[in-house]
Amino acid sequence: MKTKAAVVYERSAKFTIDQIEISEPKENEVLVRVAATGICHTDLAGREQHLPIPPARAFPAVFGHEGAGVVEKVGGRVTKVKPGDHVALSWNSCGACSSCLSGNDPYCQDLFLYNFNGARPDGTTTLRKGDQIIYGSFFSQSSFANFALASERNVVKVRKDVPLEILGPMGCGIRTGAGAVMNTLRPSPGASIAIFGVGPVGMSALLASVVCGCTTIIAVDVIPERLKKAKEFGATHTINASGGDPVTAIRDITGGGAEFSLECVGNPKVLRQAVDVLPRRGVCGLLGVVPPGTEVGLDMDLIMNGRTVRGVLAGDSVSDLFIPRLLDLYSQGRFPFDKLITFYPFDDINRAVEDMEHGRVIKPVLRF
Ligand SMILES: [Zn+2]
Numbered sequence: 294m295k296t297k298a299a300v301v302y303e304r305s306a307k308f309t310i311d312q313i314e315i316s317e318p319k320e321n322e323v324l325v326r327v328a329a330t331g332i333c334h335t336d337l338a339g340r341e342q343h344l345p346i347p348p349a350r351a352f353p354a355v356f357g358h359e360g361a362g363v364v365e366k367v368g369g370r371v372t373k374v375k376p377g378d379h380v381a382l383s384w385n386s387c388g389a390c391s392s393c394l395s396g397n398d399p400y401c402q403d404l405f406l407y408n409f410n411g412a413r414p415d416g417t418t419t420l421r422k423g424d425q426i427i428y429g430s431f432f433s434q435s436s437f438a439n440f441a442l443a444s445e446r447n448v449v450k451v452r453k454d455v456p457l458e459i460l461g462p463m464g465c466g467i468r469t470g471a472g473a474v475m476n477t478l479r480p481s482p483g484a485s486i487a488i489f490g491v492g493p494v495g496m497s498a499l500l501a502s503v504v505c506g507c508t509t510i511i512a513v514d515v516i517p518e519r520l521k522k523a524k525e526f527g528a529t530h531t532i533n534a535s536g537g538d539p540v541t542a543i544r545d546i547t548g549g550g551a552e553f554s555l556e557c558v559g560n561p562k563v564l565r566q567a568v569d570v571l572p573r574r575g576v577c578g579l580l581g582v583v584p585p586g587t588e589v590g591l592d593m594d595l596i597m598n599g600r601t602v603r604g605v606l607a608g609d610s611v612s613d614l615f616i617p618r619l620l621d622l623y624s625q626g627r628f629p630f631d632k633l634i635t636f637y638p639f640d641d642i643n644r645a646v647e648d649m650e651h652g653r654v655i656k657p658v659l660r661f
């Protein structure tokens with residue numbers, strides 16, 4: 294079957310819009326006609342070969358892991374969805390390890406095999422152009438294409454009254470930020486939270502902090518337009534960190550420290566700040582992605598006094614349960630995540646990436 298796709302032919306190359314072929318779904322697979330797909334930094338990390346994808350299967354490749362669309366065809370053993378259903382695509386996992394069995398599938402012990410293998414977990418590939426193999430199965434979807442081949446485990450059936458074109462980022466960036474607040478930190482109404490970095494993940498965390506009833510919500514960033522947006526979305530205070538150390542300012546605002554903080558940047562200096570703003574028994578969630586081996590210096594005495602640093606993947610959420618809940622909140626007007634999105638035609642993928650890298654947009658979404 295033919296599909297239009299954005300192919301990266303070699304490391305760091307621009308996306309090339311091309312006509313390629315995609316396989317039929319195997320027994321446990323779901324072929325999705327993609328309506329729209331978000332762009333996330335992890336796609337660009339794949340393009341730069343910063344992910345643990347086997348080098349022999351790195352390029353040419355199709356990335357994209359925030360797809361949403363309509364089920365076109367399902368394999369013989371699929372029962373979760375049928376053709377015509379609306380789905381958001383998410384991360385995949387094995388379903389059989391101790392993390393998966395205990396409902397913690399973002400921490401699947403075979404996470405790389407199911408998301409960063411350049412191919413299906415069994416090594417077979419799904420995309421080609423004539424005789425040339427194109428690597429894919431990125432997050433078991435490779436949704437920078439008109440059709441994406443997903444697995445039954447990483448399609449999330451969603452209500453049909455929510456516009457499909459906004460749903461892609463639900464599978465990664467939005468549930469990551471929202472889940473870190475709603476599932477991991479769980480602030481009580483009236484709590485204080487400081488969010489370092491208000492890109493798509495931090496901004497989703499901010500919206501979730503409003504839902505949870507936090508009354509002091511401090512957004513820290515270095516881009517003035519983002520801080521302005523943060524204020525519109527419910528931040529009670531904003532701090533431009535390029536103007537100096539935000540720690541003192543946050544202690545002043547909160548009268549001693551923010552009970553919760555989130556590092557959404559991926560920078561050791563920022564993590565240090567996010568821990569330093571906590572009062573005793575405060576919790577810092579770490580969401581920012583860094584290269585393996587990155588170290589941070591923390592004050593051990595500070596940690597000793599009841600403080601917690603907690604790494605969070607995919608918002609500690611089971612996507613089949615959490616995404617429908619976020620959509621219910623959206624439908625009630627309480628989680629307006631659509632305001633984070635800027636749409637681009639699919640063919641303008643390179644322009645969208647450039648705008649994202651320069652901080653001109655929060656969450657670019659490509660529409661077909
Ligand atoms: Zn697993």
Ligand SMILES: [Zn+2]
Nearest residue numbers: 333335465466
């Ligand atoms: Zn992502």
